[in-house]
Amino acid sequence: MSTSVATRNRLSRQTWQFTEDVRIQATATVVGPKEGEGPLGALFDRVYDDMYAGQDSWEKAERILMEDAVNIALEKARLKPDDIDQILAGDLLNQNITANFTAENLSIPLMGMYGACSTSMLTLSNAAALVNAGYANYIIAACSSHNATAERQYRYPTEYGGQKPPNAQWTVTGAGAAVVGIGGDGPRLTHATIGKVMDLGIKDPFDMGAAMAPAAVSTLMTHFEDTGLRPQDYDLIVTGDLASIGYAIAKDLLQKEGYDMDKVYNDCGLMVYHPDQEVFAGASGCASSATVTYSYIVDQLSKGLLKKVLVCATGALLSPVSYQQGDSIPCIAHAVAFEGGK
Amino acid sequence: MATKTKKGIQFPLSKAEYKEQASKYRPKRNVLQNTFRAFWVGGTICLLGQIITNIYINFFGFSEQDAGNPTVATLILISVILTGLGVYDNIGQYAGAGSAVPVTGFANSIASAAIEHRSEGYVLGVGGNMFKLAGSVIVFGTVAAFVFGALRTILNMLWAG
Numbered sequence A: 001m002s003t004s005v006a007t008r009n010r011l012s013r014q015t016w017q018f019t020e021d022v023r024i025q026a027t028a029t030v031v032g033p034k035e036g037e038g039p040l041g042a043l044f045d046r047v048y049d050d051m052y053a054g055q056d057s058w059e060k061a062e063r064i065l066m067e068d069a070v071n072i073a074l075e076k077a078r079l080k081p082d083d084i085d086q087i088l089a090g091d092l093l094n095q096n097i098t099a100n101f102t103a104e105n106l107s108i109p110l111m112g113m114y115g116a117c118s119t120s121m122l123t124l125s126n127a128a129a130l131v132n133a134g135y136a137n138y139i140i141a142a143c144s145s146h147n148a149t150a151e152r153q154y155r156y157p158t159e160y161g162g163q164k165p166p167n168a169q170w171t172v173t174g175a176g177a178a179v180v181g182i183g184g185d186g187p188r189l190t191h192a193t194i195g196k197v198m199d200l201g202i203k204d205p206f207d208m209g210a211a212m213a214p215a216a217v218s219t220l221m222t223h224f225e226d227t228g229l230r231p232q233d234y235d236l237i238v239t240g241d242l243a244s245i246g247y248a249i250a251k252d253l254l255q256k257e258g259y260d261m262d263k264v265y266n267d268c269g270l271m272v273y274h275p276d277q278e279v280f281a282g283a284s285g286c287a288s289s290a291t292v293t294y295s296y297i298v299d300q301l302s303k304g305l306l307k308k309v310l311v312c313a314t315g316a317l318l319s320p321v322s323y324q325q326g327d328s329i330p331c332i333a334h335a336v337a338f339e340g341g342k
Numbered sequence B: 001m002a003t004k005t006k007k008g009i010q011f012p013l014s015k016a017e018y019k020e021q022a023s024k025y026r027p028k029r030n031v032l033q034n035t036f037r038a039f040w041v042g043g044t045i046c047l048l049g050q051i052i053t054n055i056y057i058n059f060f061g062f063s064e065q066d067a068g069n070p071t072v073a074t075l076i077l078i079s080v081i082l083t084g085l086g087v088y089d090n091i092g093q094y095a096g097a098g099s100a101v102p103v104t105g106f107a108n109s110i111a112s113a114a115i116e117h118r119s120e121g122y123v124l125g126v127g128g129n130m131f132k133l134a135g136s137v138i139v140f141g142t143v144a145a146f147v148f149g150a151l152r153t154i155l156n157m158l159w160a161g
Helices: A058-076 A094-106 A119-133 A147-154 A208-227 A243-256 A286-302 A320-324 B015-023 B031-060 B068-084 B088-095 B103-120 B122-129 B134-160
Strands: A015-017 A022-031 A086-090 A110-112 A138-145 A174-182 A188-193 A236-239 A265-267 A308-316 A331-339
Touching: A015 A119, A015 A208, A022 A058, A022 A119, A022 A188, A022 A286, A058 A094, A058 A138, A058 A147, A058 A174, A086 A094, A086 A119, A094 A110, A094 A138, A119 A138, A119 A174, A119 A188, A119 A286, A119 A308, A119 A331, A138 A147, A138 A286, A174 A286, A188 A208, A208 A236, A208 A243, A208 A308, A208 A331, A208 B015, A236 A243, A236 A286, A243 A265, A286 A308, A286 A331, B031 B068, B031 B088, B068 B088, B068 B103, B088 B103, B103 B122, B103 B134
Parallel strands: A086 A110, A086 A138, A236 A265, A236 A308
Antiparallel strands: A015 A188, A022 A174, A138 A174, A188 A331, A308 A331
16 A cells, blocks of 8 residues: 555655745746737736747747746846756657757756646656755756647648637747745745546547546546645646636536535636637647746735645647557646745 | 545546547537538639639630649649738638638648748758648549549440440
């Protein structure tokens, strides 16, 4: 019964409790034009009005987004790249190239991480654990996605005139970075719940929300069970990018299991864009949860307007090869619990 | 309420149950509206083709049969320019099959892939990826043409014999 052994740090095989004063030192978000026009536009640190961000390819533009996010976060934390022990970073492109090239430019030791769109909380939870254990003083957790690079990676050429169904989602162009360290007066990181891969047989790659909802439900239920907390103990619980369909499924499933999600539950995929921005069911991509968490949520926590927040980033772990070979979509979700600063 | 076992939380639904549940949340596609849009946009493209054909016949002295090729070329040119200007994908989102089925849709699939892969160079990028989407149309179009061509020849021979 190894799973029932709880220590101070290990609540279960999935949930960690951070026992030190692990805090967000600073965060930064950089986005593209469409995100800048969204409801959170004013909260982002930098908005590029050009999808190329002055580069000659979208892939290079995505690196600029991530590099900017890291540099702005460092500036806000009054730290230099040399002060950072490691960067934990990931993106959606083959071989994690955005993270690799960015870490090369910054010359910060890298641990590349891939969790599809759940990379935001995958990197943040690991950063917190390493800092809590004393393996690092400061770690940066960063991730990025770019609408055009993701379209190329997963779907069709951007100018191809194929019709997308109403349950499709719009990949966020943006990057988010967080500096994690001990002490300070930023939001505290208290728990992390590492998700299991969930595959409930959804095969349509345009049906991401429905595919990912079970992963979010599984991770959230595990989190509540392991910590003894109830949804109403939080001021806000967000999932990463379930968008309108996945959000409704996840909410109903949790309600049916006896978790009262009323009033506290939202989805980052519904917070990035205005409903009239033609994004189908909502936002997706690593940057969906990263840009919302590292701008609006951290801002609200720092100001004391939100006291306890749970961010559950969701990721669809498919590849173009796996779905063309007829596999269904395996999905994962990782959750990190935040507590207001000061 | 979910039960906590030593394996942790169990997901409350089986794959089959979940699939059925999830399908209830999927927004219905408005088939009637999509059909109407495809009809009028596709029809308009065909009408445009007819106008171009008539121009070639009346002003450039083409015969009705010879006007076909320059008409197709003109439609392809228009489609490629609209693709380059970033307009054709918006038409496609609105019209669906209406703008995908005509020759303009075929041109769009090639031009969009060429633009997309330009950053990987001309040979392996543009050249190697241009027919990524159109390739299967060409392959199966040729195979179908061969099969029906062969059938027709055989039937003709039997008739004649």
